[in-house]
Amino acid sequence: MAEEKMTRDEALARQGYRHACHVMLYGDSSAKLFGKIPIKHIVLMQMRFDGLLGFPGGLVNPSEETLEAGLSRELHEEVGVAVRVGVDDHMSSCVSSSCPRLITHSYIKKMTEAELKEIERAAVASATDHGLEVLGMVRVPLYFLKKGGGLPYFLSHSFISNSRAQLLSALRHCRLLSQGELKEAVRQAEQMRR
Ligand code: GTP
Ligand code: MN
Ligand code: MN
Ligand code: MN
Ligand code: MN
Ligand code: MN
Incomplete structure (x- = not known):
């Protein structure tokens, strides 16, 4: 089912819809996995109370x-x-694939590695939803290891609503991975889910 994309203004003009806003917080990193594989970027998602990413x-x-x-x-x-998100950070809006009367708005915000690490600490130390609506923050592995390790295995998990498609389009939009790399990761993930 193709999703119907619309602008922020078109979405707000629709009658009879509820709205939800979610953001991909990300940034660059020079850290290396096992001291040799560059992780390149930090991209934050969360494990939700329902077991979905x-x-x-x-x-x-x-x-x-306001939405923001x-x-x-x-x-x-x-x-x-309370990360400040602005209208400029809006990426796209669409009707939710799982809930026809809900419009989901996706945002992208680039931060420094230090800011992202502070968020990871605060998510455990001071977030009121920690251990309740949110079971933990997770980083998205953007690299490819042997036998589907890394991004392909990550994509084979279960995601809430449009969030998997939202992750893929945000990674492409921010050029964190090439179109070819994304296609390959999706192909490998589909094989795992069989
Ligand atoms: P409460 O505080 O319990 O009301 O939850 P919430 O306000 O934090 O809402 P939630 O984050 O669960 O989002 C509301 C709805 O948006 C969900 O029921 C999903 O249908 C959808 N949704 C949740 N997370 C995402 C996401 O990452 N991306 C997209 N596109 N939709 C999402
Ligand atoms: Mn809420
Ligand atoms: Mn909430
Ligand atoms: Mn939420
Ligand atoms: Mn809540
Ligand atoms: Mn890059």
Whole structure:
């Protein structure tokens, strides 16, 4: 089923929909796995209460707060830092594949390695949702190891709503991986799920 993409303004003009905002927080890193494999980038997702992977964020009521203020509020609850997200960080909006009366808005925000590490600490130390709605933050492995290790195995897990497609388009949008690498990771992941 093809998703129907729309702009932020078109989404807000729709009547009778609820809205949810989620963000991919990411940045560059010079760290090396096993001292030799460059991890290149840190990309944050979370393990949700329902056992599914997804991005931090949540439901926002646009009659009470802006989409971006609501997203910052959810980030404060879920990762312990009210990361400021702006209209410029919006990537796309679409009707949810799992819930036809819900529009999901996806955002991307680049941060420094130090800021991302602080979020990982705060997510455990001070986020009110830690251990409840959020079981933990996870980093997305962007490299390829033998036998599907790395990104292919990660993509073979189960994801909430559109979040797997959201991850793939954000990685492409930010040029963290090439189109060819993404296609190969998806192909290997599909084989694992059989
Ligand atoms: P409560 O505080 O319990 O209300 O949850 P929440 O406000 O944090 O909402 P949640 O993050 O679960 O998001 C609301 C809905 O958006 C979910 O039921 C999913 O349908 C959808 N959703 C959740 N996470 C993602 C995500 O990462 N990407 C996308 N596209 N949709 C998501
Ligand atoms: Mn929440
Ligand atoms: Mn949430
Ligand atoms: Mn909420
Ligand atoms: Mn909540
Ligand atoms: Mn790169």
